Amino acid sequence: MPELPEVQTILDALAPLIWEQVIVDVSVLWPGVVDRPSVDEFVAAVRGRRVVQTSRRGKYMLFQLDDACWLIMHLRMTGNMRVVFREEPVQPHDRLVFHLENGRDWRFNDTRKFGRAYLVSDPDEVVGKLGPEPLDESFSAAYFIEKLAGRRAAIKTLLLDQRIVAGVGNIYADEALFRARVHPLRAAGSLQPREIAALVDAVKGVIAQALDEMGTTLRDYRRPDGSVGEFQNSLQVFRRTGRPCPRCGAMIERIVVGGRATHFCPVEQRLDA
DNA sequence: AAGAGACCCTGGATGC
DNA sequence: TGCATCCAGGGTCTCT
Missing domain, CATH: 3.20.190.10 (MutM-like, N-terminal)
Structure with missing residues (x-):
């Protein structure tokens, strides 16, 4: 969770x-x-x-x-x-x-x-084997470019790899990819430096906002006082299959990547970018 | 080395 | 109503 x-x-x-x-x-x-x-x-x-x-x-x-x-x-x-x-x-x-x-x-x-x-x-x-914290300056575009170089796996799969960056899970991976306008199935090594830089910024932005909003409550997650988080109200694609993209109105799609449910806008996030 | 898939569990939602 | 199937926010292990 x-x-x-x-x-x-x-x-x-x-x-x-x-x-x-x-x-x-x-x-x-x-x-x-x-x-x-x-x-x-x-x-x-x-x-x-x-x-x-x-x-x-x-x-x-x-x-x-x-x-x-x-x-x-x-x-x-x-x-x-x-x-x-x-x-x-x-x-x-x-x-x-x-x-x-x-x-x-x-x-x-x-x-x-x-x-x-x-x-x-x-x-x-x-x-000991965890990658950098997403909000740490060591999680930089230069670092991410080096880690993704030559990798043929889907970029989303590598966002979920805790050895590359620690703490990102399924919700924030989808949200960050949407913000950066990167298709989750793009081969990681095919991303342009500007796309990687945008993705780093998007990860930092999503994580920082979710921290500020005390997390995302979909079902089980509760703060220790029993209250829910708030970031579920800020989700743009995660579990919004069939609903309109908040930027362009196209229908959000759901696919499976690395065995995990994955949500994206097929217009904003192009596989042939 | 890298990537795909099985597996660990329970319970809620959905379909018939 | 009852039963079967699918699905879930994560990580590790095995096999190729």
Whole structure:
């Protein structure tokens, strides 16, 4: 579900509620949620630790603990987090609960069981291969031109490759391609430098706006206080199949690229450009 | 090395 | 109403 803006929005709301809190105990409600180390080792190592820092890398949330280990979590498609009073009943798809010293529970809920928790001494074990953050200056036209050179894969597929740029998912890939007027099936290596520069700008613009609007709620995504995001009101092509292009009025089309639903304007985004 | 496809899961929407 | 099928915001693994 969540892409960079949703992860950041959740983390921003969560961070002040867990900062400097000691995790007095851990309940693993579904063992598959713990990727590494073993469930027993994970629980033993996290218990009694204090959360000293929170950050985000791509779509991963990082929580540094006071023994210099890192708790890292990925929400995948349907994961979400909340901090609630301990008395609140456990919800149907709660998978992992951190009991905090202040009597509250930090709960990870994930319908589809794709989300994962990692406990590592070096964050690079998990996030080391990620590409630059889209809003960082290192994600530049020059960088992107170099990464796309010679690649025959569809440009959309490479936008979703977290090793090239970290945090872009299906929604923002489609929206950025529309803004840059690039067809999602264009061979990445065939893009002109000006098109790549426009795409970099479009990615930055879409991500920045979605951050400002607290993410996109299509179904599952909620901010930790239960409220929805706002960017769904700003979508121009994503899941708007058959509706008019906001720029030219042509009918938005849906195709499948790299196994993912893909939405674009066949007039604004030409394959033979 | 790069790219295509299977796979991991549950539940909501849609079709018959 | 009931059942089958398709679909979903992500990432990893295998095979070619």
